[in-house]
Amino acid sequence: MCNFAFGCICGALLVCAAAIFLLWNEGRAVRRAQILDEALSLCHPLASNEVVFDTHNGHLVHLTGSLTTTEPLIDVQFGVSIWSARLRRTVEMYQWVEERRTTEHEEDGETRSVVTYHYTREWRKELVDSRFFDEQWLHKNPSTFPVGYKEWRAPQTTVGSFHLSPGNSTSSRKHTTHVHCVHAI
Secondary structure (H helix, E strand, C coil), rough: CCHHHHHHHHHHHHHHHHHHHHHCCCCCCCCHHHHHHHHHCHHHHHHHHCCHHHCCCCCCCCCCCCEEEECEEECCCCCECCCHHHHHHHHCCCEEEEEEEEEEEEEEEEEEEEEEEEEEEEEECCCCHHHHCCCCCCCCCCCCCCCCCCEEEECCCCCEEECCCCCEECCCCCEEEEEECCCCC
């Protein structure tokens, strides 16, 4: 009977927590929709990206064109040079990963646990600390990455005659450019 009451209380608490989380998330979605509606109402669509008017200065505008930069971004360490708004070096390392499995079985009327360890090598963005492995002497990972994550942004990017504010352009993996916000200068 005690387990039944405990289960009912836990179930009621979970339903209350789920309702609170749902209301919080819906409120965020409504606020996001309101912000996007406001941005759409304030946005000035432009027919040409070559003519800059003072009336657009500091306003949100929508335009289409090729993104250009004044200089290439260079990762000297790897000899990579690219004409882009952003260059990002991401780092992964091939490391040992320990998987611990516990199985239980009955033996002489007692429950016994058997722990086995399985080791694989995987590419990981974070360091895997092998000092606490069961077989650490056989599966040792480096303690630091030989090269770190780094990101470069072009100091000046333009679309036609429009200069983009720093940090307002991103390049996707398909090498297309998405402009978040453009300020006419």
